[in-house]
Amino acid sequence: MTTNIEITNISNTADLVKEDRIHKSLYSDPNIFEEELDKVFNNTWVWLAHESEVAEVGSYKTAKIGKQPVVVVRDRKKNIHVMLNRCRHRGATVCEGKKGKTKAFTCPYHGWGYGLDGSLRALPKPEEYENILDKAEFGLVKLRTESYQGMIFATLKDDMEPLEEFLGGAKKWIDLFMKQGGGYPVKAMGDHRFRFPGNWKIQLENTTDAYHFPIVHKSFISSVDEEAQEVFDFLDGDGYVEDLGNGHSVMVMIPELVDLDKNLDEPIPERYAELAKALFDEGHSDAEVRKLVRAVGGSGFNLNLFPNIACSMAFFRNLVPISATETEIHHIAIGGEGAPQAFNQKRMRLHEHFQGPMGFGTPDDGEAWERVQAGSIAGTDGWIMVNRGMSKLSTSEDGNVKGAVCSETGMRAAYQKYKTLMSK
Known part of the structure; x- marks a missing residue:
């Protein structure tokens, strides 16, 4: 027999999931939604693209892990990368297209330029950063990325189990x-x-x-x-x-x-x-x-x-x-x-x-x-x-x-x- 309980008596969101039912507040509570972004989408493998969507060198697709914007791109060595869509300078997105082909990514705010592999290649007035910025340390943030049968997944969790183990x-x-x-x-x-x-x-x-x-x-x-x-x-x-x-x-x-x-x-x-x-x-x-x-x-x-x-x-x-x-x-x-x-x-x-x-x-x-x-x-x-x-x-x-x-x-x-x- 199903017993109704007041949500106010529940201290943990996980308690809103029973073996045979879920509480309807999981559909509408904004606090639960924010918790899901952190505990679910930021802590597992998330599908982003099929390899055919980035088939050629320089081809890219923008996507999201939860609400975090990312770019899926194939570099000149034909390797696939998933990177946070965020300039390392002031945080502007470096790619706004849904999909396309490019030779590089350039921040539209201050012109920092990144290679297809995410490395920081150029920035205006580099002399102003002399001795205070190492370009090798300020490439686009790369995420752990693995594929199975052309299906591209990425995770924000460094110690996440291998993709094939997760797929099981x-x-x-x-x-x-x-x-x-x-x-x-x-x-x-x-x-x-x-x-x-x-x-x-x-x-x-x-x-x-x-x-x-x-x-x-x-x-x-x-x-x-x-x-x-x-x-x-x-x-x-x-x-x-x-x-x-x-x-x-x-x-x-x-x-x-x-x-x-x-x-x-x-x-x-x-x-x-x-x-x-x-x-x-x-x-x-x-x-x-x-x-x-x-x-x-x-x-x-x-x-x-x-x-x-x-x-x-x-x-x-x-x-x-x-x-x-x-x-x-x-x-x-x-x-x-x-x-x-x-x-x-x-x-x-x-x-x-x-x-x-x-x-x-x-x-x-x-x-x-x-x-x-x-x-x-x-x-x-x-x-x-x-x-x-x-x-x-x-x-x-x-x-x-x-x-x-x-x-x-x-x-x-x-x-x-x-x-x-x-x-x-």
Whole structure:
């Protein structure tokens, strides 16, 4: 039986997370939000970019760790760096573009110039700093940066465990997700950014929540043919949610699409017949066409990587906390580097159909998130339930906690990691 308690009786934010519920104040309390920036985002690995977004020498992308601005850049030796976007002189940002290509970074305030590797190269009137400034000590602050399968992460915590150890059981699923290129390396093909008036954890929950799909996404389901409707009718299927450790989880909705290298001899779905013909006409072999067609719609699962990135069926979804009641979302379309144009075009059209600003999925999701935020401030006390499926858990083949596809296993996984970090 759930017992309500007054938040005034709780001295530690971590106590607002129970095994089966979280307190609604986690969605709106500005003091809790500031604590999260310090204890969560400043104390773990945070996803910032895919390597294809900074593919060439001098290419960069600006991003944030929590609310701290950073620059992701590839230097002349083709090494990738993540650096605080802050001049070492008076603190101005040295890069304001969302992404682009440059030969160096120059502070617009006093003209201090930095190389692609962050080193301080030049400054106006250097004679005024004679014997009082060593340029070698005043480069842009570099953060510890590691990558896995092209996914770039950085951390503000020097003694953080290695990235691969942090990812743990999620690595298997990242490997599977990266088969979406249809035999070609995965590449980012642009993003769609928007903000919604709600807490970042509402979005964190969403990509591990299959329960809402047939309700919130009725308009999307009605927009596709009967064959696709059957594919997306997965609540009573063999799908599942698995706790992968460290707050990560995977929600398998379409088991037959987990490994895109398997079942290549199955009939080509009618909805992809036109694409298959275009690929055959370009001279691709039967094996190549089948591999591309099977990959074009994405993987049959959502992979949540705590705290800020989801590999969601066919795209990356990155969340950026703005305030306790506002979150920015980046939907990043992905395709295959060097893949046939028809393949990448089809992936982009599918992305637009659901994730795009005029698509069927994102606007409906956004309204649901906004209404959760609005409702969470009603009353003086209350809990958000995350207990669905707790009585029917099992163990996966990898030894992890596993629940039905419509269970809240993934949410509980994320909140238990959150509780651990907020307890420190």
